[in-house]
Amino acid sequence: MEKYLILNTLNYPILSMLLIVPVVGAVVAMFLRGDTLIKYWSLAVTLVTALISVPLWTAFDRTTAKYQFVELRHWFPELNLNYVVGVDGISVLLVLLTTFVMPLCVLCSWTYIQTRLKEFMVVLLLMETAMIGVFLSLNTVLFYIFWEGMLVPMYLIIAIWGGARKDYASIKFFIYTFAGSIFLLVSIIALYINTGTFFIPELMAHTYSFSFQMWVFIACALGFAIKMPMFPFHTWLPAAHVEAPTAGSVILASILLKMGGYGFLRFCLPIAPAATYYCVPILLAMSLISIIVGGYLALGQTDIKKLIAYSSVGHMGFVTLGIFLLNDGGIKGAMLQMINHGVTTGALFILIGLIYERTHSREIADNNKLGMVVPIYVTFLGIFSLSSLAFPGTNSFVGEFLVLFGAFQKYPLVGAIAIPGAVLAAAYMLRLLQKMVWDDSDGHAHHGDPSHKIADCNAREIIQLAFLTVFVFWIGLHPTPMLDIMDTSVAHLIEQVNDGSILSDGANHGEHHALLQDAGAWIKSIVSF
């Protein structure tokens, strides 16, 4: 087991602390009184968690693909089940994204959440532990526990603090994601019975028969595609986004959606390489449909939040596209695109929350002609809108460029089909920007009385947005540090996929061939259905 790991060399258990600090913070928060105190306490807890996570960036060994900062403890020896957490180049950025987005979630709930603030903060902190846990787990059961455990707080965030149709949205969110991930449980058990271990690196090293890989791939991919969300499974996302409170939307967009992509990279690709190769055409097609359909639907929305939600479907299409190109540019671009989407779309949801607090409407028509009223706000809106449509010099440009570069390298046709998706992004974001900032109609529902003013961003709001703006330009102009940290792990992953598909090709050639025919026909019939 140790050959895959580098045990934690810091003099404190950094990863366990990341998991424990928010839980302890939540428990303490239950006993605090007074909303102001609870707000500052939650902010302090999330900031401390973010600070603790800094060594993951500074002390990370960029030259190895092994799992680092690992902690290993016996938990359930009866089943060979251990508590094992660690990070590699693929998960480290997502962990950092989580720890740094969470203080912003507390800040953007500062005045937005009016009722039951204590419970909200407790749930938010529990959510943080669950999300970090998903990225840290090196054990399938631990992964599944955090993965499902995350649903409960997220459900509560939407169901209690959500908008008008919160019942519908929360239950749809829960059932969709639960139904998807329950098949993940079956594949976890099947993998365990097959290999006798829950330890992810060992599962990756094992070679499976093609039919087994196919089943595992389908079961896992279903769960991850729903979480992502990929085209036919995306309908829960707009509902959940629209009804969730700002912090809930930010968490959904910035972190939860990334788990689908992370799942593909961590499970599907290395564990079932031959099946991955076999399914590449289908998944690329689904990604392209997501890009085009997401963009097209976003074009028609009148609700700002819905527009951003559909744009997420399109952006996530680029992520899956990059992942299933299975080359260096594609996977790195997909990774970067996940981080970028977390930064940009998170910021856009914060911006929507700000304007909603002021005008109590999310309709574009009610929030136009803002340019002359709230100059600071529209400056940020402009920056993040441009970032969202991948304007050169901003972060998303680098990610999408890498993905498209990878696509043209491998399948020029796929790249050519994805280009209109990028154009659509420009169309709907610029339309939004134009309407909200400069539109010259007089439909000012919120301030028909000209003496009524909307307040511009205050210091707290400027800090949140400025913090994310730094990342927009940092990644946009100098992405090398980000790409370096994932370089070795991505190269290792591609090697695993290539080796795995060759090995199982040689070892099970006959079975491969026979099953390819009917498994393929089966999948195609399902897809066409």
Added chain:
Amino acid sequence: MLNTVFMPELALMLMVLVLFFMTLGNFRTGVVQGATLVMSALTLVVAIASYGSEGMLFFDVYQVDALSQMFKVIILSGLFLVYALGRGMTGIEPKLHAEYNMFVAISALGLVFLSSSVELLTILLSLEISSYALYVVIPFRRGQGRLPAEACIKYIMFGAVATAFTLYGMGYIFGLAHTTYLSELAVAMPALIATQPLAVVAMVLVLVCFMYKLALFPMHFWTPDVYQGAANETTSIIATLPKVGAVLLLLRLVSVAGADITQYTWVLAAFAVLSMTFGNLTALVQNDLKRLLAYSSIAHAGYVMLGILTADLLGMAAAVYYIIGYLLMNLGCFYVIYNIAPEGENVTFDDLKGLSRRSPLLAMTLLVSAFGMAGIPPTIGFVGKFLVFTGAVHKGFYALVIIGVINAAIAIFYYLKMARAAYCGADDEKDPILMPATAQALGVFFIFAIIMIGVLPQEFMAAAKQAVSSLL
């Protein structure tokens, strides 16, 4: 020697005796309940103290081993929790409080006997002791017109029919194998099942009584009406204790048939699958919380059966673990139901609305119990399902596991409905629910136990494995 081995039974009999004398006097509810709680706690302590003792009693019909002692501890813990949960017995006729506690204790006594019975007639007798006591307590409900009587009649009729089937099956088994001792049957039955279709029929018939107790398809029809008709306290007993006893006997009887996958296994598998599918689909449309829990218990019976029918170490130990979880999560739900209904009335989804404002603790207990039953980590329900599925995949029942998993996805809907009702706002705000500190402590205990046993299953699973290893 005999005394240390037989200690839990003696303690429980003593408790029944004391309660019998209390029925003769005129005691206040508080006194009856206090005495009952103290005595059932003592009984539990005695049972834990006798954990690990072994022996054969009464011409080898009564076997004290790790398995039986473990189930005695589970049953007596359940008994204590059931008494603690219905602290004021608000749903029971006031003048029958002492009688009520006595009959419940007798029923538990029958189940304790059942845990150790290893001979067919002894099994039947123990089972009947436990059943008759429960038949008596169902109509003790206060108010509610004919509903409790109807529930009682249904429970008796189904019970009598089930017993008849079981006796019929026992007759066949005796005819085929010329013995009623399980240890001798375990030698003779595997060969008979492989060659004689009659042996399969006989073994299935013998199980009918336990399927009835466990509410497993096709002996589940009584469940919703009896749950609805009996008082909330009584339902919490019917829903938990007899099912624990039934699981033990199913373990013993299924292991008699041997570990090979035979026609017998497939009959049980069909029952398990039908039970979970039927239970989950019907639960979706229920509005009365107790009826919903009834259908959910039918579904859970299917999962337990999935563990039992593997007849290997992992699957059977998983079934034991599962039933512990089932006991705690159900009692958690009934604890909430009991406290919401001060007059002992039935609870619907409308009554749950606004619960999180009226009593955050009750809402939390309901949330944890419901999510536990849905199998969401990190609760005891998740680990239970995980272990059962692992055991079944281990034995090669892929299809059963996939059906089970699809069922788990269906079930999430109605468990979520419970949690959602508790956490959504009511149109008219009702008064907060005030509970004494002891009742609050019980709620905290349920939350804590459901989560902690789920997070740290090692000790429980090891004990369960050690217990069921004697069956193999």
